[in-house]
Amino acid sequence: MRLTKTLYIIEKVKSETSNGVDEFDRPIYNDIPTKTPFFGEVEPYSTRLAEQRYGVMVEVTNRVFCFPNEKIKVKSLIEYNGLNFEVTEFTAYDNHYEVLIKKVK
Known part of the structure; x- marks a missing residue:
């Protein structure tokens, strides 16, 4: 299989350091978006074809x-060519x- 395109799985990971405290003096940790690259081949597809084929x-x-990747799940976000997609x-x-995948706005 020839995989020539680079795609990114976008995940939100809690930061390790707090950036403040809440009203009860508990530390607040922000979500940091992380991008994990993987290789794949992308082609246009349609809802009708998905119904017929799958x-x-x-x-x-x-x-x-793409090759098997345990991070790919339904509702995962994927970035490709500067656009965001949802699995x-x-x-x-x-x-x-x-x-x-479908393009998200």
Whole structure:
């Protein structure tokens, strides 16, 4: 499989240092967005094709082929070409994932 595009899984991770305290003197930790890169192949896709091919009724704008990645879950955020996408469905095969994503505004 030839994977030529770099995509990023966006996760929010709690910071290790507090940046203040609340009214009860408990430390406040902010969420820091982190990007984990992975390689994949992106192609345009549609809801109708997803229904015919996978038998699922989800909103889809693109399909991604990639190696198995445990961080890819339904509702995960993915960044590609400066645009944000949400994972609406994925199918795990032995050697690869087929991930259905939709563009979010």
